[in-house]
Amino acid sequence: MNMKPATAKISSVALKHNIQTIKQKAPNAKIIAVVKANAYGHGVVFVSEAVEKMVDCFGVARLEEALSLRSNGITKPILLLEGFFCTQDLPILAVNNIQTVVHNIEQLEALQSSDLPNPIKVWLKIDTGMHRLGVDLSQVDEFYQALKNTPNVDPNIGFVSHFSRADEIHSDYTALQLNRFLQATADKKGERSIAASGGILFWEDSHLDWIRPGIIMYGIAPINVPAREYDLTPVMTLTSSLISVKAHKKGEPVGYGGVWVSDKDTKIGVVAIGYGDGYPRDIPTGTPVYLNGRRVPIVGKVSMDMLTVDLGQDSQDKVGDEVILWGKELPIEEIAELSGVISYELITKLTPRVLTEYVD
Numbered sequence: 001m002n003m004k005p006a007t008a009k010i011s012s013v014a015l016k017h018n019i020q021t022i023k024q025k026a027p028n029a030k031i032i033a034v035v036k037a038n039a040y041g042h043g044v045v046f047v048s049e050a051v052e053k054m055v056d057c058f059g060v061a062r063l064e065e066a067l068s069l070r071s072n073g074i075t076k077p078i079l080l081l082e083g084f085f086c087t088q089d090l091p092i093l094a095v096n097n098i099q100t101v102v103h104n105i106e107q108l109e110a111l112q113s114s115d116l117p118n119p120i121k122v123w124l125k126i127d128t129g130m131h132r133l134g135v136d137l138s139q140v141d142e143f144y145q146a147l148k149n150t151p152n153v154d155p156n157i158g159f160v161s162h163f164s165r166a167d168e169i170h171s172d173y174t175a176l177q178l179n180r181f182l183q184a185t186a187d188k189k190g191e192r193s194i195a196a197s198g199g200i201l202f203w204e205d206s207h208l209d210w211i212r213p214g215i216i217m218y219g220i221a222p223i224n225v226p227a228r229e230y231d232l233t234p235v236m237t238l239t240s241s242l243i244s245v246k247a248h249k250k251g252e253p254v255g256y257g258g259v260w261v262s263d264k265d266t267k268i269g270v271v272a273i274g275y276g277d278g279y280p281r282d283i284p285t286g287t288p289v290y291l292n293g294r295r296v297p298i299v300g301k302v303s304m305d306m307l308t309v310d311l312g313q314d315s316q317d318k319v320g321d322e323v324i325l326w327g328k329e330l331p332i333e334e335i336a337e338l339s340g341v342i343s344y345e346l347i348t349k350l351t352p353r354v355l356t357e358y359v360d
Contacts, residue, residue: 003241003320006273007355009327010042012050014233018219019054021231026200026207032079032193034214035069036061041347042218042235045072046358051217052076057099059212063089066098079123081212082133083107090114090152101125101160103133108146116152123158123193126184128177130164140184159185159192163206166198167223174199178206197222201230220343226331236347237327238354242291242319244270245311254308255300260285262299267311269296271323276304278350279325280339283307287338290324292317 022031033055034040039047048058048069057077060066063085066078075097083101084093087110093100094116102108103125111120124143127134135143147153161181165173181194193210195203200211201222219234221227227234248254248268253261262268271289275281281302288295289309299310311317326332326346336343 001320003243003272004239004322005355006238006240006277006279006353007357008041008350009237009239009357009359010046011233011235011237011359012046013360014219014235015042015047015050015217016054018217018232018235019051019213022200022211022213022216023054026195026204026211029195029207029209029211030056030191032057032059032210032212033217034059034081034196034212036065036081036214037348040215040218040344041350043356043358044068047217048072048074056210059214063092063098067092067096070096070098077121083125084110087114090116090120093120094118094152099123099158101133102143102147103127103135108143108150111152112146112150114152119152119154121154121156121158122147123160124190126159126161126181128161128180128184128194129173130162130177132162132164134161137180137184144188157188157190158210159188159190161194162196163194163199163203166196166203166206169202174203174206178203215344218347220347221333224333224337224343226333228331234326234328234332236332237329238273238325238350239327240271240273240323240325242269242317242321242323243272243306244268245315245317245319253300256303257301260300262310264313266313267315267317268299269309269311269315269317269323271307271309272305273323273325274303274305274307276351277354278346279307280341280346283335283339287335288330290327290330292321295330 035044038044059079059081079099099121101123125134165171191209195206196212197216199206219232250265286297296309300308332343
């Protein structure tokens with residue numbers, strides 16, 4: 001007997017295909033590949049090594065993520081998308097070719113007062129309407145001039161902003177944000193970036209000098225439409241194994257609380273994955289898994305280590321058979337739609353217990 005528990009199979013071929021698709025969509029833009037949160041749960045070292053030759057920069061959220069890339073031999077520039085958190089981090093950025101966003105006065109003052117071995121490349125973050133991070137439109141000139149006059153700052157200052165509604169294709173808010181960004185930077189030298197995944201797919205005018213693909217790099221759409229519609233291939237296939245197949249009588253419940261009762265004689269399969277692996281506990285009954293060429297429904301509550309599926313009375317499935325929770329055969333966007341948990345959260349919530357297998 002040789003069964004695999006919960007395993008995320010990660011494909012470098014799919015990853016490279018998605019980068020090529022992204023390049024076709026924005027042929028004139030340079031690429032900041034976003035690999036924060038362990039490359040959206042896909043393994044930051046594997047992903048970065050696989051795409052380093054195809055991209056121009058990497059984007060991360062924390063200094064520790066950047067240093068992990070450097071210690072694993074990644075030499076391309078790395079951008080801290082939220083900026084640095086401590087003044088003491090600045091010398092580390094300077095010597096490791098790590099670029100930073102500046103979005104507040106405290107960061108600016110830290111750059112002005114530090115003693116650094118060489119200047120740091122800075123991207124000025126502008127709040128165009130997300131109202132999360134960024135300097136106010138009225139402060140852009142003031143910040144830009146201050147950065148220009150700071151010896152610790154590389155003279156080639158970039159500009160960055162972020163859309164809040166790029167996935168709403170019929171909203172005019174994205175065009176408003178883009179216009180604000182273009183106006184705020186019109187009279188200034190410096191490369192510009194505002195398009196993340198939604199901007200890349202749906203707002204061609206926003207591609208500008210640099211794009212920041214995140215979720216689409218991993219073959220997942222930023223909306224609940226299967227990514228294949230955009231010529232993207234899922235990089236992750238989440239699998240596990242059937243560890244039990246049992247006959248089950250009509251009228252009998254399955255699982256905690258007896259919330260599901262079979263309306264016919266059937267067979268129940270048990271799959272070795274649960275909320276302890278990061279699969280959502282509150283997934284609705286009927287959510288499919290893919291097994292032996294067909295979809296079968298989850299029934300009963302998801303447990304910590306297991307979930308149960310209704311295989312049907314005539315099924316030939318046996319212990320050890322592979323079960324796919326999401327992947328090319330079963331789009332994660334569909335699971336997101338059914339579960340009410342966005343695909344971003346589904347992939348980043350997988351726990352360290354899930355084995356990672358790098359294929360091709």
